[in-house]
Amino acid sequence: MEKGVGAEILTIGTELLLGQTIDTNSAYIGEQLAAAGIEVCWKSTIGDHEARIRTALRTALTRSEIVITTGGLGPTEDDLTCRAIAAELSRPLILDQTVLESIRRRFTERALVMSGNNERQAMIPEAATVLPNPHGTAPGFAIRLEDGRIVAAMPGVPSEMRPMLNEQVIPRLREAFGVKSRIRSRTLKACGITESALDETISDLTRLSRNPTIAVLAYPGEIHIRLTVKAESETEGDQLLDDLETKIRNRVGEYLFGRDEERLEEVVGRLLLDARATVAIAESCTGGLVCHRLTNLPGSSAFFMRGEIVYSNDAKERLLGVPHELIAEHGAVSRPVAVAMAVGMRQIAGTDLALGITGIAGPGGGTATKPVGLTYIALASDDGATSREYRFLGDRETNKLLASQEALDVLRRHLRSHRYAGQS
């Protein structure tokens, strides 16, 4: 038996053993459980093989108080998790009418015919608590054994598993095992600065701070500063995190755009709403990615009016009124054209703000003077137009991502430094 409450994760699926799918679920579960004060001591992956699933469960129950499985709850022949758990815990499978109904409902809503396979998903081990799955057909379930141990089974699809874990499984576990202490962590997200530059600016804090600890992680277009603290109470933990965050903000504040799950587009969307400002986007090299990211936000129609993906010069001229001579003289990928795109877009869309983005995403199209990755981003507002040159070094999709990131950051910085009608 481990100190504290020990959990074991079993991820199930032959595709995980064959390496056809990378198991991101167990990392996510480990992270969430750790944050909830539950230690993951073992993690195993088993193929779609009933006997092996049973062996793994048996072994897990000899050493862990909590066993969490993912995968193998689907409707197909090779989904064996439910059967294996029921057999190993010698609990018969029973048809759960409520589950069957909710599966039926999903199919009728979609005007689809439900196949016999889907009924299998309504067979639940006796005396198990059903964990409803609002995001898919396969429900999860939790079984509390006589000795208090808990076995929880969840689907393998991350978008179905994650909310089930956070909203249903973890609260049950903390309650069942009376877990008090928490590991809290906070991620500060930065963009517009290199990892090493940021690292250097806060290296002394990173070295000296023990609780919270600091970890700097680099991702395409943004850097995460992860603060992790262990505390008995949330308030105590938050206080320690707040103090350290303040120190960091004093040094790199302008680069920090958000916290934790907050995405750059969400921050920009909120700033636009606060400012009651509207925006239109003219994209060339980013090919719609900036519009896509902004329209991922619920309610984005309140600030996002319009986007133009203008790949051809002709479209740049006819749609945005970019003068033919300008393109002829400077080329489509140039600062003047980016500016003309932004100004033209703002005029025809009648928005407060407009972006013009032109560049060479690659792999083709680069020259000695205009290499792949060269990108110009211009912002048009009632103060006129500003623009900046960038040189990205990634492949096509990375360059598109980096350009969309910078474009959103241009909006963020502008909105932070200007007052709009809506702002008090």
Add this chain to the structure above:
Amino acid sequence: MEKGVGAEILTIGTELLLGQTIDTNSAYIGEQLAAAGIEVCWKSTIGDHEARIRTALRTALTRSEIVITTGGLGPTEDDLTCRAIAAELSRPLILDQTVLESIRRRFTERALVMSGNNERQAMIPEAATVLPNPHGTAPGFAIRLEDGRIVAAMPGVPSEMRPMLNEQVIPRLREAFGVKSRIRSRTLKACGITESALDETISDLTRLSRNPTIAVLAYPGEIHIRLTVKAESETEGDQLLDDLETKIRNRVGEYLFGRDEERLEEVVGRLLLDARATVAIAESCTGGLVCHRLTNLPGSSAFFMRGEIVYSNDAKERLLGVPHELIAEHGAVSRPVAVAMAVGMRQIAGTDLALGITGIAGPGGGTATKPVGLTYIALASDDGATSREYRFLGDRETNKLLASQEALDVLRRHLRSHRYAGQS
């Protein structure tokens, strides 16, 4: 004991359990071993904890002929793999002079001072074969037990582990166990059909086919049918795969859009190039995602002319010439408006094809008669316009993804069934 040669992977490191690092090593190893004809039956992750590493190794040796570990070979205190293996197999650790020398060399080459810690990395279990690590300081090692089983330990850094696996470990294993056969696999990708419907259509094949085996995996908007075959020669394997693929195509051929790494947008892009056809996209609910996916393709400017992200009704009317009355009568999310968007887009862009996409991505904006997820996709071509209604049940981003998937599939189906100038 498994049929054939069974391997077990042990990935070691507390950061893997805490989810701070996602374990990509075991997926890579599983894939490489499978391709080399060695079946991975178990995979476990253990923290930096000597007793648990020993337990995991003990368990592995009761059921697998090959045990491969990664991680925990570094110079620091919490690198315990070597010690744990040596203890569990009761072989003393012996200082290997050659290893010590090569580590020293690495440090002098880099003009670095070697710390005592690094010497620990030269301690190798007695009678183990050292696996040199040209890409790092920590060497790996392989131990052949009296009964023929093999335990191989490799570092956790992927750039060090991968070459060691492919150049040193796998050849040794194939030789030691006289493995002749290789495993080949092929993935057939389908869209426009539900997992259970597809599964039912081929369930007899799934059940009866043993070599190749069939696995059905569902992803948002597409389903993968994975065929895995074991064969002595590549040609034999391919023949078996071809035969099974033909059987599957005879039943669900129209839904299959590609193979292996092929993405739906790549297939559509290739069909557009072959047809020398051009396309323009008018997106409402997908907010630029379809344009983004098409412009992810290098050289997409050859067929992608233009995209309009028309969020407001005003934009739909002014830009695409959607009649005001049409929107007033049927609403912006309706089949007639989707058709008018496609037809209008095709006219102003002067392309061979144009898509019109309108829907309610959610979470807001739904009504009893027009629920969240309701989407209309229309295609305009020289034969006029076709359109279809969809009801997606995901969250906002999933609905956008599913709609973009269907939109691309509409293009794919049209291009496959029509002749264009370019086609011979």
